[in-house]
Amino acid sequence: MSYKNLVCTGCSCLCDDIGVEQEGDVITRVENACRKGAAFIYAHNINERRNPPCLVKGERGDLTEALDTATQLLRQAKKPLIFGLDNSTLEAQARAIELSRTLGATIDDCSSFCQGTVVENILTGTLPSCSFPQLKEADLLVYWGSNPYHSHPRHISRFAYYPFERAKPAGLSCVDVRDTELSRRCRHAFRLLPGEDRDFIISILTVIKEDSGREDARAFVELLKKSQFPIIFVGLGLTYALDGDFSLFQQLIETIKNILGIGLAVIPMACHTNMRGLNHLLYQQTGHVNKISFANGISHGPQFSFLEQVRNQEADCILIVGTDPYSSLPASLAKNLNRGISLITLDPYITPTSMHSTVVFGGAISGIEAGGRVVRMDGTEVTLSPIKETDRPSDEEIISRLLEGV
Amino acid sequence: MKIKLVIVTYRDAYQWAIRQTEGSEANYQELSSQISMAPTDLETLAISEGDMIRLSDSMGAIVMKVKADANCPPGVGFVPVSSYINKLTEYDPVKAQLPNFKRIEVIAEVVEA
Numbered sequence: 355m356s357y358k359n360l361v362c363t364g365c366s367c368l369c370d371d372i373g374v375e376q377e378g379d380v381i382t383r384v385e386n387a388c389r390k391g392a393a394f395i396y397a398h399n400i401n402e403r404r405n406p407p408c409l410v411k412g413e414r415g416d417l418t419e420a421l422d423t424a425t426q427l428l429r430q431a432k433k434p435l436i437f438g439l440d441n442s443t444l445e446a447q448a449r450a451i452e453l454s455r456t457l458g459a460t461i462d463d464c465s466s467f468c469q470g471t472v473v474e475n476i477l478t479g480t481l482p483s484c485s486f487p488q489l490k491e492a493d494l495l496v497y498w499g500s501n502p503y504h505s506h507p508r509h510i511s512r513f514a515y516y517p518f519e520r521a522k523p524a525g526l527s528c529v530d531v532r533d534t535e536l537s538r539r540c541r542h543a544f545r546l547l548p549g550e551d552r553d554f555i556i557s558i559l560t561v562i563k564e565d566s567g568r569e570d571a572r573a574f575v576e577l578l579k580k581s582q583f584p585i586i587f588v589g590l591g592l593t594y595a596l597d598g599d600f601s602l603f604q605q606l607i608e609t610i611k612n613i614l615g616i617g618l619a620v621i622p623m624a625c626h627t628n629m630r631g632l633n634h635l636l637y638q639q640t641g642h643v644n645k646i647s648f649a650n651g652i653s654h655g656p657q658f659s660f661l662e663q664v665r666n667q668e669a670d671c672i673l674i675v676g677t678d679p680y681s682s683l684p685a686s687l688a689k690n691l692n693r694g695i696s697l698i699t700l701d702p703y704i705t706p707t708s709m710h711s712t713v714v715f716g717g718a719i720s721g722i723e724a725g726g727r728v729v730r731m732d733g734t735e736v737t738l739s740p741i742k743e744t745d746r747p748s749d750e751e752i753i754s755r756l757l758e759g760v
Numbered sequence: 761m762k763i764k765l766v767i768v769t770y771r772d773a774y775q776w777a778i779r780q781t782e783g784s785e786a787n788y789q790e791l792s793s794q795i796s797m798a799p800t801d802l803e804t805l806a807i808s809e810g811d812m813i814r815l816s817d818s819m820g821a822i823v824m825k826v827k828a829d830a831n832c833p834p835g836v837g838f839v840p841v842s843s844y845i846n847k848l849t850e851y852d853p854v855k856a857q858l859p860n861f862k863r864i865e866v867i868a869e870v871v872e873a
Contacts, residue, residue: 504772
């Protein structure tokens with residue numbers, strides 16, 4: 355039996371205090387992980403859940419055959435698209451961007467209908483942000499449209515609240531559409547109707563500027579006034595209530611700073627392990643975090659979002675890496691994936707998407723079977739050291755070989 | 761009896777964990793096909809916890825098992841995000857830039873046993 359330390363890649367918290375006991379090749383005990391993290395780590399042992407290393411048209415093949423078929427599909431494609439990569443390492447993501455450039459492909463990820471806009475605003479300096487260690491200085495934490503007890507179960511206990519509670523009794527607050535495990539621990543919980551967030555923000559602005567407005571907005575402003583360094587954790591609830599347009603939210607942050615004199619920071623409750631990593635790489639190379647086409651130089655726009663590409667049936671070949679659009683898209687959109695599009699999927703696990711794909715690479719799992727670097731939700735880079743040896747190729751290796759092939 | 765409901769999808773740690781270890785099998789399907797609703801909405805529909813309701817919108821219709829939850833505001837149902845509720849979600853860029861995962865307007869009606 356051996357004991358090893360592991361960075362959990364179950365979500366973008368990237369908890370680095372996970373201990374695992376191994377007997378031979380099997381992880382028999384996981385310490386410190388949350389329910390989601392433990393399930394994620396144990397799942398890699400379950401063969402029935404794993405894709406074979408290579409599948410071509412539903413049949414097991416060898417890596418060379420699968421790479422040849424995938425390369426041919428990508429070469430023949432008039433409008434190739436690369437989608438996903440949010441659970442891959444920075445190294446794999448960099449190779450995928452290179453592959454997109456080489457193919458003249460479109461590239462996008464889940465952040466285009468998740469927290470991409472928030473990350474872009476942070477990278478451009480439009481929204482102020484901070485890292486997890488800086489939360490030590492925070493005296494008010496507001497989870498807005500997020501219930502970390504389900505989305506990121508150790509967010510509060512490991513990073514945001516409990517580590518610093520004794521040193522400084524940070525106020526815990528939330529804005530949500532129902533009572534949750536979190537709201538019951540908050541001194542001040544603000545409950546809105548679904549989609550009411552925009553009205554709430556406008557009312558907060560009115561209270562700050564004109565000293566009039568709804569009661570809950572007044573209470574929110576009073577709470578802010580008691581704080582020197584408040585943090586807002588932006589959840590998907592807020593992103594969707596604002597329909598991905600954060601201009602009003604930016605106005606709120608600026609007004610809080612300019613009129614109340616309070617410097618507030620924002621951290622996105624990014625869902626996937628390394629969604630922020632791909633955002634950072636694309637931003638460095640193109641000036642945008644997602645929705646990029648390399649067909650004619652660098653183009654960016656909503657027409658290059660995965661949603662629009664699938665809705666308009668633009669792409670004729672899609673390389674899907676570590677995500678399952680058959681499950682996550684509206685069914686009315688997902689059915690378009692059946693309409694003559696060649697799908698090549700890289701995913702360690704069997705999913706509806708991998709089952710519909712012409713070529714499947716059941717690669718190594720980042721963080722458990724493959725190493726590399728990833729970016730945590732607060733923008734901090736974290737290094738992954740694999741704890742298991744495997745014959746399965748990593749995403750980086752598969753994408754590198756596709757790049758050589760095309 | 762029919763009522764209007766707004767469905768909000770959310771991420772459920774238990775359902776997520778089951779999917780990791782078991783895939784899209786029975787336990788995952790069961791957790792994905794439950795709707796949490798305010799007890800007053802159950803009273804209006806004259807149903808009890810465990811009964812089935814049909815949810816429909818312009819995209820389609822699905823059947824879900826009802827769970828009473830006093831934390832839910834009346835008129836709002838909460839469903840874990842999955843491919844099941846995605847049969848009712850809509851993406852229409854004329855209406856909104858993002859799919860309506862967090863605000864699906866449906867008609868809820870009782871399914872007779």
